[in-house]
Amino acid sequence: MAKVNEDFLKLSGGYLFPEIARRTKKWQEKNPGEKVLRLGIGNTTEAITPGIAAAMHHKIDLLSDRNTYTGYGDEQGDTPLRKALSEFYKREYGVSLEAEEFFVSDGAKADAANIQQIFSQDSIIAVQDPAYPVYVDSNVAGGRSEGYDEKERQYKNLVYMPSNESNGFVAEPPKGHVDLIYLCFPNNPTGAVATKEQLKKFVDYAVKEKAIIIYDAAYCDYIRTPGYVHTIYEVEGAEKVAIEINSFSKNAGFTGVRLGWTIVPFGLESDNAETGTIHRLWNRRQCTYFNGASNISQAGGLMALSEEGRKECRTLVDYYLGNAAIIKEGLEKAGLVCYGGVNSPYVWAKAPRGMGSWEFFDFLLEKAHVVVTPGEGFGKSGEGYVRVSSYGHREDVEKAVKAIVEHIND
Numbered sequence: 001m002a003k004v005n006e007d008f009l010k011l012s013g014g015y016l017f018p019e020i021a022r023r024t025k026k027w028q029e030k031n032p033g034e035k036v037l038r039l040g041i042g043n044t045t046e047a048i049t050p051g052i053a054a055a056m057h058h059k060i061d062l063l064s065d066r067n068t069y070t071g072y073g074d075e076q077g078d079t080p081l082r083k084a085l086s087e088f089y090k091r092e093y094g095v096s097l098e099a100e101e102f103f104v105s106d107g108a109k110a111d112a113a114n115i116q117q118i119f120s121q122d123s124i125i126a127v128q129d130p131a132y133p134v135y136v137d138s139n140v141a142g143g144r145s146e147g148y149d150e151k152e153r154q155y156k157n158l159v160y161m162p163s164n165e166s167n168g169f170v171a172e173p174p175k176g177h178v179d180l181i182y183l184c185f186p187n188n189p190t191g192a193v194a195t196k197e198q199l200k201k202f203v204d205y206a207v208k209e210k211a212i213i214i215y216d217a218a219y220c221d222y223i224r225t226p227g228y229v230h231t232i233y234e235v236e237g238a239e240k241v242a243i244e245i246n247s248f249s250k251n252a253g254f255t256g257v258r259l260g261w262t263i264v265p266f267g268l269e270s271d272n273a274e275t276g277t278i279h280r281l282w283n284r285r286q287c288t289y290f291n292g293a294s295n296i297s298q299a300g301g302l303m304a305l306s307e308e309g310r311k312e313c314r315t316l317v318d319y320y321l322g323n324a325a326i327i328k329e330g331l332e333k334a335g336l337v338c339y340g341g342v343n344s345p346y347v348w349a350k351a352p353r354g355m356g357s358w359e360f361f362d363f364l365l366e367k368a369h370v371v372v373t374p375g376e377g378f379g380k381s382g383e384g385y386v387r388v389s390s391y392g393h394r395e396d397v398e399k400a401v402k403a404i405v406e407h408i409n410d
């Protein structure tokens with residue numbers, strides 16, 4: 001008889017967003033006709049910008065004519081897009097990477113989940129706490145944990161790097177040995193950003209321990225304050241120890257279009273194979289499991305990297321940053337302690353009066369009719385916080401913030 005993969009059974013409920021939906025639905029049933037204001041989810045809301053939309057329309061026209069039709073592309077991505085990504089890193093960040101080091105994908109989430117497959121089963125994994133849940137869950141499903149420890153409220157065998165007020169939400173490298181380190185800056189959920197000096201400590205650690213950093217830079221376009229790192233490759237030596245994952249979701253509004261990329265440098269080193277093997281294995285993995293990103297999305301991505309496209313992305317990101325500023329200012333006016341919200345689309349707000357994450361979630365839903373995300377859902381260091389997302393129409397964000405300010409002391 002077929003048996004299921006028991007490592008998948010070790011995944012705890014995945015309960016965050018379903019639980020938010022359940023509580024919101026229950027409240028809505030009790031309060032029919034009342035509008036819920038949603039600042040919970042990291043999903044973009046504004047239209048694709050005109051030049052990028054036109055490039056995708058044009059690609060559809062080409063596909064609609066047998067003389068210009070194209071079917072499968074390269075699994076690694078279209079050559080012009082890989083070249084444009086390489087030029088973009090050089091132009092905007094002064095970083096030199098070969099076009100062949102870029103693997104175009106249908107988004108950062110899948111790459112963040114899949115990258116662990118090319119590393120040894122007995123790898124020790126370190127994650128920031130709190131963190132985007134994909135890093136933890138994919139490694140649990142990948143067989144690197146003996147299961148969830150209910151008492152500790154963490155998975156066994158994983159190394160958690162606490163990010164909290166005392167370290168400004170930028171964790172220190174692990175004390176002992178680990179093999180893979182997941183980092184995300186600007187951080188989801190805390191909104192923290194990292195400097196070159198802070199990341200250098202991780203690169204030095206990785207060199208010393210022969211570890212690999214998996215750096216998720218999905219929100220790097222939100223960085224507007226000089227001095228923070230957009231790509232880990234700005235840090236000297238990172239090309240030997242870091243893989244970077246990125247996306248067009250949050251700067252070009254491609255959450256539904258789907259397009260991202262992963263950089264796997266040729267020079268990455270590992271303990272048991274020659275230099276170049278990690279690049280070769282990711283290429284092999286992608287060619288086996290993936291058939292290339294949509295050619296329509298890639299036409300949009302190519303445009304997004306052009307001068308005109310970059311201006312459009314900037315305008316779009318400015319809109320969400322404007323929302324983030326309204327949220328931060330409003331919540332601070334309401335007396336809440338807030339982090340993030342600058343150089344990031346997320347405001348990390350401390351629950352008042354000693355409330356827990358879920359308690360504050362219920363309070364905001366009940367009193368202000370606003371849905372946020374309980375911080376605890378991202379890891380136990382998120383307890384006592386909520387993540388407030390700037391992804392929403394300006395008018396809804398303003399209404400939600402006004403409601404919070406009015407009802408915070410109810």
Ligand code: PLP
Pocket residue numbers: 042106107108109110112132184188216218246247248249254255259260
């Ligand atoms: N990485 C982080 C840190 C995210 O917060 C998200 C989405 O919210 C993703 C990756 C997913 O990106 P994509 O839409 O490209 O799959």
